[in-house]
Amino acid sequence: MQTLKTLTLLLLTATLATANAQGNTVTVATANDAPTLDPNLTFSGNAFGITNQIYDSLLYRDDDGIKPRLATSWKRVTPTTWRFELRKNVKFHDGTPFNAAAVKFSFERLIDPASKAPGAYVLNIIKTIKIIDTDTIEITTSEPFAPLLAHLTHPVTAIVSPTSARKFGKDFGRNPVGTGPFEFDRWNTGNQIQLNSNKAYWGGKVQIDKLVFRIIPDIATQIVELRTGRVDLITSVPPESLNDLENNPKLAVYKKLGWGSTFLGFNTQSGITKNVKVRRAIAQAIDRDSIVKILRQGLAVKATAPVPPTVYGAGKNLNPRPYNVEAARKLLREAGVKDGTKISLVTYESAENRQLAEAIQFSLSQIGLTTSVQILDYSAYTTAVQKPNHAELFISGWGTVTLDADYALYALFHSREIPVNNNALYRNVKVDKLLLDARRSNNQADRLKLYQSAQEQIDQDLPLLALYYPLSSYAKSTRLQGEVWRYSWINLDLSNATLK
CATH class of the missing domain: 3.40.190.10 (Periplasmic binding protein-like II)
Known part of the structure; x- marks a missing residue:
């Protein structure tokens, strides 16, 4: 009996030690x-x-x-x-x-x-x-x-x-x-x-x-x-699992507006998207409210500028580009684009990007554009969008890790960043100067004005359409x-x- 007690105690001690280690x-x-x-x-x-x-x-x-x-x-x-x-x-x-x-x-x-x-x-x-x-x-x-x-x-x-x-x-x-x-x-x-x-x-x-x-x-x-x-802990929460995870008493879900932007980029140097009217038509053909509500199921906020308001220097009161299919069709006609015109879209592999690509493909079909979608691994994607004749459209994202607008705006829109980060191949002398002046200024009020002016011009030229700001999210054990x-x-x- 004593031997059995000793063995039981040893087993219990070992079990507790294992549990403690884990x-x-x-x-x-x-x-x-x-x-x-x-x-x-x-x-x-x-x-x-x-x-x-x-x-x-x-x-x-x-x-x-x-x-x-x-x-x-x-x-x-x-x-x-x-x-x-x-x-x-x-x-x-x-x-x-x-x-x-x-x-x-x-x-x-x-x-x-x-x-x-x-x-x-x-x-x-x-x-x-x-x-x-x-x-x-x-x-x-x-x-x-x-x-x-x-x-x-x-x-x-x-x-x-x-x-x-x-x-x-x-x-x-x-x-x-x-x-x-x-x-x-x-x-x-x-x-x-x-x-x-x-x-x-x-x-x-x-x-x-x-x-x-x-x-x-x-x-x-x-x-x-x-x-x-x-x-x-898991480092992101899929929209379709949000309610289930939030209702689990053993788990906790965190979500907050982060530093990221998800966008549809345009090749401004080749294809039909070289024409700004085409870019504006495509922007008005995309129902961003539905994308946020249906695809992201509340785990995103509709974008109003290239970077979210958590970032210093985020643009304010920019053109909202409302969803309007008829206005989009009119712009395409003005640009000389006929029904059935083909357009190419490229992105990298992820469930979110696949959903977005399908949604955009459908939206563009409503204004007479036939979209061919190519989904690549990330390495192949980055190589593809650095070529001057790359796809007319591309889906990507950007995290303004420094929370300073320079980090995103300079990389995405300054001509010096072509083609490594400026995949839209966007060139505008005025924007280049505004972004450089903002970098050089020690006056924070002046920097904000410069970034606002730069984003107003970028919004007119539309090298990319910011779709939404993803909520940063994770789920963990309590x-x-x-x-x-x-x-x-x-x-x-x-x-x-x-x-x-």
């Missing part, structure tokens, strides 16, 4: 694997959602403004020079001290043309980086650049360990080392990425022992895993507490999270 692990489901975990050499949200757990940037953006992270204070020394005081006594996961040399190394690595970093434009305004002392650095830009602080909150500007980056070279993305709350442990490609808590994190004790990102492409499977407790969701899953902060 209880200190948070599992997050994502639809796609990260291409790399090197923050400086990627521009993928699939990567940033994970790299933001491993690395820190100098600054970060909260609801009430820009806050210190690895930089503790900053000041403008001249119109083109900023000085940053850095956090002391911080170490990278490999034991390397964090200092001004690490900042210089990371930024120069990002903007070095040899790196071919897709996100280099975030900081390529930098002319020189000067180390004042171990904990002080000066950044000088080639011209006055008002959005610099906002750009330094971007995850592509994360500070990497110079020691490990040099040691692993091109393989650093598989061996990431930063100063963040979690350290890299292992990566089973296409399956999951596991991180462990950083026991020496400068920001304080991390309560979660392990953080696992499971790659589950099918959203329905993600929801099943969330309901059964094998996943603690046992997960203390997570912070800043506008998007790429800024998910679990450094102070706990598990019930």
Whole structure:
């Protein structure tokens, strides 16, 4: 009998130990694997959602403004020079001290043309980086650049360990080392990425022992895993599942207007969309209210400008472009476009984009246009829309990660960004000047006026039609507490999270 009691006690202890171990692990489901975990050499949200757990940037953006992270204070020394005081006594996961040399190394690595970093434009305004002392650095830009602080909150500007980056070279993305709350442990490609808590994190004790990102492409499977407790958080909520998830007492759903815009872009240099009347006709043929209500089922807000109102410098009182099929048909006739004219549309693979493509295809059929739709994987899509004779229409989205209009408006509409980001191939000398002037101005009131003027002109030229602003959403188990969701899953902060 004593032996049986002892065995039972041992089994119970083992069970509790297993439960406790599992209880200190948070599992997050994502639809796609990260291409790399090197923050400086990627521009993928699939990567940033994970790299933001491993690395820190100098600054970060909260609801009430820009806050210190690895930089503790900053000041403008001249119109083109900023000085940053850095956090002391911080170490990278490999034991390397964090200092001004690490900042210089990371930024120069990002903007070095040899790196071919897709996100280099975030900081390529930098002319020189000067180390004042171990904990002080000066950044000088080639011209006055008002959005610099906002750009330094971007995850592509994360500070990497110079020691490990040099040691692993091109393989650093598989061996990431930063100063963040979690350290890299292992990566089973296409399956999951596991991180462990950083026991020496400068920001304080991390309560979660392990953080696992499971790659589950099918959203329905993600929801099943969330309901059964094998996943603690999913990074987006499909509209058709919203009510069901909200009514589950074991789950909590978060939704909030974020920084994103979903749009229909026009090739302004070739095809029938070269004619602005055609672009305006197509804009009036699309019922954006129905798209928001029926397709997105309330998980979006109808767009009124290229960027949402959460973004500094968002346009106000622009042309609403009301849904009007007859007016659209009239504009097409004025443009000399006949019924049955073919038009091409391209986008990248996602359930949301497929729905949008079908809705737009139907809408255009109502004004006599026959739309051929091509859906590509994301890599093929980005290559396709950088060609001068690409499809007349394209569906895409943009997240204004810095929450400063410059980040979206300059990338999407300045002629210097053709063809990498300005896929509409849009050129307007007036808009170019307005956007440059807004970058250079230190007067915030003047910047707002300049962005308003730029967006009014863009609205007239219509290189893209903003369809809606997606609500940033996630669903989680109620046992997960203390997570912070800043506008998007790429800024998910679990450094102070706990598990019930």
